[in-house]
Amino acid sequence: MKRVKNIYDKISDYKNLELATRFASLGKKSRRSVIRFFYAKEQKLKNLQKFLETETYHPFPYSKKTIMDRCTNKIREIFVPKFYPDQIVQWALMLQIKPIFMKGMYDFSCASVDGRGASLGIKMVKRWLECDKVNTKYCLVCDIRKFYPSINQDILLKKIEKKIKDKKTLNLIEKIVMSVEKGVPIGNYTSQWFANFYLQDFDHFVKERLRIKYYVRYMDDLVFFGFNKKTLKKQFFEIKRFLQNEKLEIKPNWQIFKIAKSPKSGRPLDFLGYKFYRNCTLLRSKTFLRMRRRFKKIASKDYLTAKDASAALSYQARIKVTSGNLIYKKIVDPNVNLGKCRWTISRHDRLDALNKKHNTS
Numbered sequence: 142m143k144r145v146k147n148i149y150d151k152i153s154d155y156k157n158l159e160l161a162t163r164f165a166s167l168g169k170k171s172r173r174s175v176i177r178f179f180y181a182k183e184q185k186l187k188n189l190q191k192f193l194e195t196e197t198y199h200p201f202p203y204s205k206k207t208i209m210d211r212c213t214n215k216i217r218e219i220f221v222p223k224f225y226p227d228q229i230v231q232w233a234l235m236l237q238i239k240p241i242f243m244k245g246m247y248d249f250s251c252a253s254v255d256g257r258g259a260s261l262g263i264k265m266v267k268r269w270l271e272c273d274k275v276n277t278k279y280c281l282v283c284d285i286r287k288f289y290p291s292i293n294q295d296i297l298l299k300k301i302e303k304k305i306k307d308k309k310t311l312n313l314i315e316k317i318v319m320s321v322e323k324g325v326p327i328g329n330y331t332s333q334w335f336a337n338f339y340l341q342d343f344d345h346f347v348k349e350r351l352r353i354k355y356y357v358r359y360m361d362d363l364v365f366f367g368f369n370k371k372t373l374k375k376q377f378f379e380i381k382r383f384l385q386n387e388k389l390e391i392k393p394n395w396q397i398f399k400i401a402k403s404p405k406s407g408r409p410l411d412f413l414g415y416k417f418y419r420n421c422t423l424l425r426s427k428t429f430l431r432m433r434r435r436f437k438k439i440a441s442k443d444y445l446t447a448k449d450a451s452a453a454l455s456y457q458a459r460i461k462v463t464s465g466n467l468i469y470k471k472i473v474d475p476n477v478n479l480g481k482c483r484w485t486i487s488r489h490d491r492l493d494a495l496n497k498k499h500n501t502s
Contacts, residue, residue, distance in 0.1 A: 144302075144303070144304060144305060144306035145241050145304065145305055145306060145307070146305075146306040146307045147307060148237050148238065148305065148307045148310045149193075149307050149309035149310045149313070151237045152193065152233050152234055152236075152237050152310065152313070153190055153193035153194050153233075154190075155186060155187070155190055157233050157236060157237065158186045158189060158190060158229060158233050159186065160232075160233075160236060161229050161230075161232035161233035161236060162178075162182070162186065162229050162232075164232050164236075165224065165228040165229050165231075165232045165330075166179075166224070169224065172224070174223070174224045174225070175224050178224060178225045185225055185226075186229075189225070189226045189229065189230070192226065193230070193233075193313075196309060196312065196313075198226065198230060198313070198316070199316060200222065200227050200230075200316060200317060200320040201222070201223045201226075201227055203220040203221055203222055203320070203321070203326065203328070204220075204221045205218060205219065205220055205221065206218075206219050206221060207219070217327060218327070219327055219328045220321065220326035220327060220328040220329065221328050222328065222329055228330065230313075230317075231317065231329060231330040231331045232330060234310075234313060234314070234317070234331065235330060235331060235334055237310075238305065238310070238314075239334065241304050241305065242304070242334055242337070242338050242341075245304075245341050245345075246337070246338075246341060246344075247341070247344035247345070247348065247358065249261070249262070249265055249356065249357045249358065250337055250340070250341075250344055250358045251357065251358065251359050252333070252337065252358075252359045252360035253333035253334065253337060253360070254337065259359065259413045259414070262357050262359050262412070262413050263413055263415060263422075263462055265357055266357060266364070266410065266412065266413075266417055267417065267422055267462075269355045269366060270400065270410075270417060270418075270419050271419075273354075273355070274419065275368050276354050276355060276366060276367065276368050277355055277366040277367075277368075277400065278367070278368050278369075278399060278400070279366070279367050279368070279369065279370050279373055279397060279398065279399050279400070280364060280365065280366050280367075280373075280397070280398065280400055280410050281363075281364070281365040281366075281367070281373045281374075281376070281377055281395070281396070281397045282363070282364055282395065282396050282397075282398075282410065282411075282412070283363050283377070283380075283391050283392065283394075283395035283396075284361050284362045284363060284391070284392055285361035285363075285384065285389050285390065285391060285392070286389075286390045286391065286392045287324075288336065288360065288361035288389070289324050289325050289326070289327050289332060289336060290323060290324035291324055291388065291389055291390065292324045292325050292335070292336060292339050292388075292389075293387070293388040294318050294319060294323065294324070294325075296339075296387060296388060297318060297325070297335060297338075297339055298311075298314070298315060298318060300338065300339065300341075300342070301314055301338070314331075317329070317331055318335065333360075336360060336361075337360070339387070340358065340361075340387075342387075343380075343383060343384065343387065344356075344358065346383050347365070347380070351376050351379060351380070353365050353366075353367065353376060354366070354367075355367075359412075359413060362412070362413075363380075364410065364412055365380075370397055370399075373397050374397055377395065377397070400417065400418065400419055401418050401419065402418060402419045402420050403418050403419075403420050403421060404416075404418060404421075404423070409423070411425065414428050414459070415462065415463070421463075422462060422463050423463055424459070424460070424463055428459070432456050432459070432460075435452060435453075435456065436453065436456070436473065436476040436477055437476060439452070439453060439476060439477055440475075440476035440477060445481060445482065445485050446485075447485055447486055447488075447489035449482075450481075450482035450483075450485040450486050450489075451482075451486055453473075453477045453479065453482045454479065454482050454483065454486070456473075457473060457479060460473065
């Protein structure tokens with residue numbers, strides 16, 4: 142494997158830092174720290190460039206907050222890095238090393254990857270269940286216990302060293318990785334890429350050694366399909382052993398079961414917010430109720446905001462994945478005009494572009 146070098150100068154290049162700033166500030170322009178940064182953007186980026194060139198950059202201490210993840214009903218501790226310089230540095234780093242990480246990435250590792258996401262996972266699970274009923278008769282579902290905090294920092298850095306030869310870049314990565322006592326922090330932009338990269342060897346093991354035909358991973362949520370329950374169970378113990386060598390532990394709630402044809406005939410695969418049956422796909426009950434409440438709330442307002450319009454179109458896209466038009470007719474048609482939503486977002490984008498043009502002129 143050829144290791145990549147001469148990356149660091151590209152990371153610390155002023156144009157790269159400017160581009161990193163643009164991405165890091167998306168959706169955050171109203172925050173005080175971001176507003177303060179943009180008052181002296183040019184000078185601050187020049188200072189940051191010097192810190193990087195002289196290798197005197199060190200991450201600031203994180204501010205921490207605890208949130209309830211509505212999708213999983215889990216309490217998570219979020220590490221919030223400072224916008225300047227930490228978030229900008231993380232974006233600047235990833236803009237240069239992301240292509241290196243992508244080269245060996247499994248096609249159906251979906252989480253946090255540009256152009257993939259949950260939509261790819263949903264699409265492929267539906268296709269596999271419909272097109273190959275023999276090899277998707279059973280499925281093995283499991284996930285990794287406390288994945289982000291469990292990532293072994295030494296193993297991660299050794300894996301990265303196999304891809305990157307540039308010492309300065311490796312030192313910068315080490316500073317970011319070692320900025321917490323263990324694992325990688327939920328909240329860093331780099332963490333989602335480091336976490337995906339950490340499991341690249343595992344993905345290759347599943348496909349090349351175990352030869353599992355159908356396998357999809359959404360970060361640490363793992364789904365494997367097979368024609369035989371006994372074979373899947375045997376493969377599970379090999380998977381467990383491999384992950385133990387990576388210092389990771391599978392949760393004890395792993396399961397192997399036969400996927401039902403329809404809601405009346407048995408159990409579905411519950412994955413990515415949907416219930417997958419062989420002949421149909423349905424929304425989770427919680428998702429449906431949350432969606433219904435949001436549409437009613439939007440309908441009760443006198444004025445349609447860009448945020449509400451965006452949420453309505455996002456929910457509409459989720460409904461399209463499901464089978465039939467019953468949900469659409471029940472909760473979308475009576476409450477929201479989707480044509481008006483598109484117009485509202487288009488108008489918002491035009492005004493935003495004009496404001497940016499005016500501010501730069």
